[in-house]
Amino acid sequence: MKVNKKSWLAIGGIAVASIILAGCSSSNASDDSSKDDAATTLTVWVDTERVDAMKGAVEAYEDKTGVTVKLVGKDNGKIKDDFIQQVPTGKGPDVVMGAHDWLGELSTNGVVAPIELGDSADDYLPVALQASTYEGTTYMLPYAVENIAILRNADLIPEAATSFDDMIAKGKAAGLETPFVVEQGVEGNPYHLYPFQTAFGAPVFGTDAEGNYDPTDLQIGNEGGFQFATWLGAQGAAGNFNTDITGDIAKTKFTTGEAAFWLTGPWNVSAATDAGINVAIDAVPSPTGEVASPFAGVKGFFVSSESKNKVAANDFLVNYIGTEDVQLDLFKAGNVLPALKVAADTAASDPIIAGFQKVGADAVPMPAIPAMGAVWQYWGIAEAAIINGEDPTATWQKLTDDVSAAITK
C-alpha cells in the first residue's frame, strides 16, 4: 500500500539525513570540546558608562601580558544582584566593578575573594583603603572616591557661605525664591542629608578602635539625632527642603539659575558647566558650627571567589589598575577623584576636583555592614515625613525603634 511504502521511504530518508548531520556536527562538537586553553581570559563586568574608559587600559594590558580581557557592560541597577546570583554557578565574571558598601552583602554571600595590596596599600588615600577593607580583610581595589559637596553659582553668589543660615540668607539676598536645592524625593534621600546629621553629632553607627562600624552601637537615635530631627522639621516648614524636588528638578533649577546652591556630587558637575554656569565647590555649610561630614562612596573592583583565574585577576587589579595611568583614565570618564594618591594629586589640578577633595577630607565611608540595610529602609521615609510636617521627635523615635528591631531580627 502506498502509505507503507512512503513510510519506509521516510524512515530511510530520515536515517540517512540524521547520520550525515550527526557525523558532521559531532566532529564539530569534538573540535569544540577540546578547548585550547592557550590564552587565559578574564571576564570583567563594568558599568556601561565606564566601558569606554576601560577599553584603553584593557588593550594595553592585553599587549603586555597576553591575557585576553573581556569587558562586559552591565546595567547599573542589576550588576550587584546578577553577580551574587551567578558566581556560585561558576559562570560569573572574574572581576566586577562596584562600590564599597556592597562589601557586607558580598562577604555574607561568600562571593568575593580577598585581595592583597601589599606595599601598595600606602599609595591609596586613607579613606579609600578603609572603605576597601571589611572585617580586617581587604577585598576591593579602589579607583575612585566620591562625596557630595555644595555647587555654588559663582556668578550669582561670589562668596562661599559660612553656615546653613548664611547660605539661605545670601540666596534670598540675591533675589532667589529657592536659594538651595538638594535632591529629595517622596521617600526622602538620607544620603544627601547626612552631612547635616553628622553636624549635630549623630552618625548612624558608632565606630570601634579601628574605625569599623559597630552594628550593635546604633547612634542615630542619640541626642544629636533628635536635635537634627527638630532642625529638619523647621527647615522643611521654611521651605528649604522639599520632598517634591527630584534629581531632575534640582538639576533644572540650578542650571536655569533659579537656585544658587546645589548639594550634589561630581556626577552633576558637567551638567552645570554645560549649561554655562560658573561653578564653585564649597564645603557643606554646617547648621551647628561642627563639621558637616558627608558620606564617602568608594568605587573599586572585586575579584570573584569562584574565579578560575585569580592570579591573572589579582595581577590585573593590583599591578595594573592600581597604577597612575589607569586611575587617571578612569577619572577622565567619570570625573570622580581617583583613589591612588598620586593620581588624586594630578586630578586635583582641576579646581572643581580639588574642591571635592577638600570636602572629602572630612567625609566618612558609608557603612558596609549588613545592618545598614535595615537603616536605609526606614531612614528616608522618616526624614521625608519630618520635612512634611510630622512631629520630629516622635518620628525620629519611631525610626530608631524600627531600625533597632530590624537589626536584631
Place this chain on the structure above:
Amino acid sequence: MAEERLPYPEKTVAQQAVLTTAAGGTAEEAELMVGGIGQFPRAEKPVRRRSFGRWFADTGWRHLIAVVVSLFAIFPLLYVLSASLNSNGTLIGSNRLFGEFSFDSYVRMLTNPDVPYPMWFLNTMIVAVVTGFTMVFIGALAAYAFSRMRFAGRRVGLITIVVVQMFPQLLAVVAIFLMMTAIGDWFPAIGLNTLSGLILIYLGGALGVNTYLMYGFFNTIPKELDEAAKIDGAGHARIFFTIILRLVAPILAVVGLLAFIGIVNEYVIASVMLIDPDKKTLVVGLTQLVSNPRYADWSAFSAGAVMAAIPVVVLFLLLQKYIVGGLTAGATKG
C-alpha cells in the same frame, strides 16, 4: 453537549465569502453570494443636505470621544518627544515642553559606535517578527484542536495553559540563567547570549491566554462550514489551512500584534539572555542608557524610544485591514 452548540448558526458575510472561494469560486462569485446576505448601503440621502445635528448624532459624537481619549493617550508621550528634541535636558525636570529643538539626540543614537542602535533595532525586529509569527501559528493550531476536536482533558488543558502563565515570575531570572547556561554548554547556538535562545524562551509562552482568545473566536465559526468541507473531501489539515485560517484573520492579526508589541517591550528575560552589546534588543539597550540615575541620558533614550515606537504603529496600520476590514471590498462589519 452544550459546548458544541454554537451561539449563532448564521454565517457571517465573511464566512460565506470564504466558503464560496474555498469551494472553488471566484471573487466575483463571492461578491454575488455576499450580496444576498450582506448589506448593501441603503439608498444614500444627498450628503450635502445632512444637517449638523444629524451628523453629530451619527458621527460627531464619535469624533468627540475619539479626540478626548486620544489626547489622554498622547499627552504624557509629548514629554518623551520633547525630551528627545532637547539634547541636554532632563525628562521631567521642567514643564516647558518643546523648549529646545534639535535632532542631536537622534543623530547620536544612530551614529554612536558604542551604542549600536541599528543593531538593536534589527535584533528586536528579528526576534519580534519570528516569535510573533510562530506564536500565532502555534496558538492557532492549538485553538483549532481545542475548538474542533473532542479529547480527554480538553477543558482542563485549556484552563491549565492559562493558569500556568499566572505563575509569578519572581525567580524567573535565576531559573532562566541556570537553564540557558546549561543548554548553552551543550548547544551553543541556542544558549545564553543568542537570539535563537531568546526566541525559544518566548515561544514557551505561545500557549496561553492568546490561545484561549483564539479558541473563543474559533468557536464563533459554525461547525457547518467544517462539515460542508468534509463532504467535499477535505481532511482536517486542509480545512484548517484553507478555510479556518482565513476566517479567523481578525483574531490572528490581533494576537500577532499583541505578541509583537509584548515582545518588543519585554525586558526582564531579554536582559538576562543578551549580554553582548551587539546582541541586545532595543529595550535592553535603551534601559542601560538610563539605568544609572546619575548618568542617565534621557534625551538619547527618548529619541531611541520614539524611533522604536514607529514599527509598532506601522505594523498596526498594516494589520488594520485584517482586524477591522472584511475579506472582500465593501463587506465591512459595521
Place this chain on the structure above:
Amino acid sequence: MTDTVTTEAADKAPPQTPKQRSAARIADAAGGKLRWLVLKIVLLAIVDAIAVYAVFVLLAHGEWLVLSLVAAVTILVNWIYFSRKAIPAKYLTPGIILLVVFQIFTLSYTAYIGFTNYGTGHNGTKDQAISSLMSSSLVRVEDSPTYDVTVVERFNELGLLVTDPTDGDVSLGTNTQPLEPVDIASDGTVDGWTSLSFADVLQRSDEVEALAVPYSDDPNDGAIRTQDGQKGYLYVSTLDYDPVADTMTDTTTGTVYTDTGSGAFTSETGEQLLPGWQVFVGFDNFVRAVTDASIRGPLLAVTAWTFVFAIVSVASTFFLGLLLALVFQNKRMRFKNGYRSMLILPYAFPAFLSALIWAGMMNKSFGFINQVLLGGAEIPWLTDPWLAKISILIVNLWLGFPYMFLVCMGALQGIPEEVNEAGVMDGANPWQIFRRIKLPLLLVTVSPLLIASFAFNFNNFNLIYMLTGGGPRFTDVSIPVGQTDILISMVYKVAFTGQNRDYGLAAAFSILIFIVVAVISIISFRKTKALEELN
C-alpha cells in the same frame, strides 16, 4: 459523533467504476495529498535529524537524564505524526513541548527554591562556603615584609622561591616542605627546579592559589602565599577547618562551629559563620509565610486593595477599550486610522518610561497636572492615601486600555451583522441590541482575557513600584509597607528587607499567592463555561 477525520476520506462522489475510482485516487494523491505527505516527511526528517544530533552531543557530555528525555520525546513526536489517530496531539504538540521545556522549568525551579533557604548568606554550596571562609580568615602576620617570590616546579610539584627583602636570603618550600634556605645559581635558578613563566603561572592558576608554604615547622608561624605569582605574603589563618569532624574552629577565640543542618556553621551560642550554604528546609518557608507576625497588621488592607486594584483595572480598561472599539465601528467616520494609531501609542512605549513620566506629571509642587492643567494647585496625587490609589488606577487605565481596545476590535468581528438586523426588526434600539445581544456574545470570547488580565494585575508589581513605591507608608506598622502596596509588592518588602534577600521565603509567598489567584481564575472559568451554555 466523532470529529476525527482520516486523511483518506471515503470518496462520496457519484458512483464510479472501480477503474475510475482508483484513477481518481491516484490523481488526488498526486495533487494535494501527496504534497502534504512530502511536506510532513521532510519536517519530521529535520526534527529527527536534530534530535539525533542532540543525542550525540549529550552523549559527549554524559548527560544521561536529558538524553533519555530527548530520545523519549522524539519517539513520541514521531509516533504522533505518523499515526492516524492522535489528531488533536498533532496540533498541540509543538506548543506543549515548548511550554514544558521553557515555562514549566521556571515554575518548578521557583517551587523548588521555596523549599530551600536560598538567599543572602546561603548563596552557594557547602564547599564554596568553606573555601570562602578559609580565604577570608587569612590575616597577615604582623610586621612581616613583602617577599619577592617566583613559582618554581619540580616533577610537577609547585613550590615557591622566596627572597626575603630584609636580608636578601633566598629560601624554597612547597605545600608540604617548609621554607629552607637554598643556593641560587648565577642565573637565579635553583638546581632541579624550573621557574614558571608568567603564562605558565596563569595556566596553573588554581594550583598557584592553593600554594601555602609553611614558614617553619611550627604551624603557628603561618604560611607564605602569593596572589599574583610575583609577590608573597606571610599569613596566619584565624579559622581552622577539620574535614573529619566537619567543624570550623576559630583559632583566636577557640569557639567551635559545627554544621547543624541549618545551612551554616553554628556555634553553641547560636552564632553563625557566614557565608553559609543552601539547604533544603522543607515547609519552613511556607510556615513562616503564613505565621509571620509583621505582615498580619497590614495584610487585610493590602489584600483588599489588591483585589480592588485588579478588578477596577480590568473593568476600566475593558470598558474604555470596548467603548472605543464600538465608536470606530462606523463606515462614514473619517480619520479612523489616525485616531486608532494615536490610541495604541501608550502600548508602544516601555511601561517604566511611562510610569516615570506620570510620576513626574503628578508631582505635587512641580508636576504638569498641578502647575499647568490646574493652574498652580497643590494636590498630593501620589502622597495622599486615597489620591495615590486613584492615581494608580488612572495610570493603569492609561497603560492598559490600548490592549483591550485591540482585543475588542478583533473580537467584535466575530459577531455577525445579522444579529444587528434581527434586533432592529424586533424593534430594539441600538443600546438594547448592544446590551442584550452583542455584549454577552463578546464576553464569551473575551472573558478568558479578562480573567487573565485580572491575574496579571493582581501581580502587577512593576507599576506600583515605579509610580509610588508602595505609596504613602502605613505609619503604625513596622514593615515598610504602604497604602498602594499590593500583595506581591508587600511580599518583596518582607522577603527582601534591606540587604537581606530571602529568596526561599519570597518563593513560598509567591506560590501561596499563585494558589489564591489560580483558584479564583478556575472558579471564574467555570462561570464562563456556564455563560457559554446559556447562549
